[in-house]
Amino acid sequence: MARLILISSCLQVLLAFSAVKAQDIPDTGISGVYEVMLGTDDAAYAKKYFAEYGFQVIDSATISTKEALTIYGVNSKLRSYRLQNGTVDSHGLLRILEWEKPLGDGVGYAPVETIGSRIAVMMTNDIFRLHDIYKTARETGKKPWLSTEPIADDLFGLNTGEKNFFDRPVLVRENAVYGEFFNHIFFQRYGYKIPGYGTISLDSKLKTSEFTHHDFIINAKDMEQMSYLTTALGLKAEAKPVVDGDWLIGPKRVFQMEPGYSHWYQGFVSPNNICGKLKFFIPRGAKTNKTENQRIGEKGITLHSFYTAKLNFVHDLVVSHKNLTSTIIQKNEFGEQSFILKDNAGVSFQIIERKTPPKSEPKTVLEFVLKE
Numbered sequence: 403m404a405r406l407i408l409i410s411s412c413l414q415v416l417l418a419f420s421a422v423k424a425q426d427i428p429d430t431g432i433s434g435v436y437e438v439m440l441g442t443d444d445a446a447y448a449k450k451y452f453a454e455y456g457f458q459v460i461d462s463a464t465i466s467t468k469e470a471l472t473i474y475g476v477n478s479k480l481r482s483y484r485l486q487n488g489t490v491d492s493h494g495l496l497r498i499l500e501w502e503k504p505l506g507d508g509v510g511y512a513p514v515e516t517i518g519s520r521i522a523v524m525m526t527n528d529i530f531r532l533h534d535i536y537k538t539a540r541e542t543g544k545k546p547w548l549s550t551e552p553i554a555d556d557l558f559g560l561n562t563g564e565k566n567f568f569d570r571p572v573l574v575r576e577n578a579v580y581g582e583f584f585n586h587i588f589f590q591r592y593g594y595k596i597p598g599y600g601t602i603s604l605d606s607k608l609k610t611s612e613f614t615h616h617d618f619i620i621n622a623k624d625m626e627q628m629s630y631l632t633t634a635l636g637l638k639a640e641a642k643p644v645v646d647g648d649w650l651i652g653p654k655r656v657f658q659m660e661p662g663y664s665h666w667y668q669g670f671v672s673p674n675n676i677c678g679k680l681k682f683f684i685p686r687g688a689k690t691n692k693t694e695n696q697r698i699g700e701k702g703i704t705l706h707s708f709y710t711a712k713l714n715f716v717h718d719l720v721v722s723h724k725n726l727t728s729t730i731i732q733k734n735e736f737g738e739q740s741f742i743l744k745d746n747a748g749v750s751f752q753i754i755e756r757k758t759p760p761k762s763e764p765k766t767v768l769e770f771v772l773k774e
Contacts, residue, residue, distance in 0.1 A: 427673070428719060430636030431710045434493040434671070434678020434764065435616050436754065437484070438522045439705035441508065441698075442583065445483060445500035451584075455524065456606030457485040457496050463735040467502075473734055474742065476699035478503040482735045487612040488603030492760035493678035494612025497707070501699060508702030509692045511546040511582040514658040515665065515685050518696040518748055520703035521578065521585040521617035525600030527609035529575055529590040535608075536579050545582075552577040552590075553655040560594065560770065572772065578656045583702060587617065587656065594772050598765025599677045615679035616706060621693040622684050622747040625668045630726055630745065631680070632670070634719040635708065635753075640669040645686070663687055672708075675764035680706075693748035705742075705750050713755035717741055720753075 442448050449459060461484040465473070470480040479502040486495050509518045526532060529552045536549035552575045560572040572593035579586040588610070600611040622628070625643040632639055646653045647664030657665070666684040698704050710716055713731060720728045720743050727744045734740045739755040 427632055427638060428634075428636045428715075429712075430716050430719070431712045432636045432672050432674065432716070433709045433756075434675035435613070435680060435706050436493055436678065436709050437495045437497045437707040438520075438613055438616065438703055439497045439499055439707060439752070440584065441499045441501060441504060441701045441704050443501060443504050443701065445481060445498050448498045448500075448583075449483065449485070452485060452496055452498075454607050455610045456487045456603045456608075458487075458605070459483050460486045461736060463737075465735045469735075473729070473732060474698050475729075476501065476505060478505075478699065480735060484736065487610075488601060488605060490601050490612040490762045492762045492764040493675055494614060496613070499705075501701075504701050505697065505699035506695055506701070508583075508700040508704065509695050510702065511548075511580070512692060513690060514548075514578075514580060515619050515683065516690045516692050517619050517621050517685065518692040518694075519585060519617075519619040520696070521587050521619075522613045522703065523587040523589065523615045523617065525602065525611040525614055526588045526590050527602055529577060529588050532579070532588055532608060532610075533577055536581075547582075548578075548580040550577045550579075550655055550658065552588075553652055554592070555650075555652040557652060558770065560772075576652060576656055585703070594770050596676070597769055597771065598675075599768075601762075612677075614677050615681060617681045617683065618749060619683050619685065619689075620747040620749060621691060622682075625666060625682065625684065627725070627745065627747045628668065628670070628682055628749075630720075630723050634723045634726065635716065635751075636673065637670040637680070638673055640671060643668040657683075674766060676766060676768045677764065696748055698742070698750055705752055707740075707752040707754055709754040709756035711755070711757050713739055713741075713753065716753055 464481045467479045481500040483498040533549050536547045539545040540547045554573045554575040565571045576589040600614045602611045631637045646667045648654045648659040664686045669681045671679045725746050729742045731741045744750045
């Protein structure tokens with residue numbers, strides 16, 4: 403089995419820092435994104451839906467209206483469920499927040515790249531099966547799902563020389579599914595794998611992994627507003643912000659880009675896990691802004707979590723940052739010491755204290771392994 407470990411310029415870009423140098427990144431011990439947190443008033447349906455993708459409840463808790471108001475600023479009783487996909491406990495989990503009285507319907511089913519939208523990404527072994535499922539639900543079930551046609555692309559510049567039947571291309575195929583209560587991106591690899599970045603459990607009926615990365619369509623004038631992810635949380639910027647547009651095969655299809663359209667993009671990753679990555683997008687054209695419907699307590703994806711063993715240190719960094727607001731450190735519904743931070747681009751995170759390491763050890767080196 404041949405190994406290709408960050409040897410092309412395209413792959414080197416994946417681990418390149420932005421203007422922030424390595425020595426300027428505080429050692430916070432931060433995880434990759436631990437949980438997607440989904441607001442709903444129907445946890446029974448949400449649990450049934452995500453069980454098809456291999457997510458099973460591993461913990462649950464209920465808190466009173468008074469407690470929820472103190473922790474989350476939401477005047478509603480809360481029933482919370484933590485779900486895990488297979489044995490991966492280091493990143494990519496789901497938390498369902500069942501609000502007795504949600505603050506609103508959230509961003510909901512909206513045009514692609516509506517500001518305030520969030521998208522959670524999973525690897526699959528059968529992307530066309532998923533596309534067919536959602537397409538059928540839209541056409542015959544009259545359900546509000548929009549599934550884009552899967553598109554293949556050489557995202558990492560892995561193909562050199564002539565490719566034919568015997569010397570086959572190394573590609574990733576991806577598509578997006580935009581829905582009423584959740585937005586997905588799915589991807590399927592051909593000819594390579596990345597250890598630690600997407601693990602598909604045998605229990606997953608739809609052959610899908612944990613959440614590998616997360617897309618944020620944000621209300622910001624530039625990516626400098628997200629620099630606190632490095633200075634306060636200790637995440638690495640993969641590279642300087644770049645403009646992606648309709649000339650790129652994958653983004654054009656996944657984001658339904660019209661001719662002449664583009665957006666700013668920047669990714670961030672934990673030094674302690676190649677997975678649980680964050681990707682931020684700022685539209686460079688007129689888009690509907692529903693950031694106000696993305697607040698905690700609304701339906702839909704309203705929050706993401708990280709964990710660290712250095713909670714007090716991270717809290718001090720956040721509190722000292724002029725563009726962030728933070729709650730005090732207090733126990734969340736699972737009895738974990740934690741706090742909530744909010745930025746000025748419409749993004750919220752819960753930072754959790756975790757002293758014991760995860761059972762599934764995260765990878766910290768990005769390896770591309772060629773395979774048939």
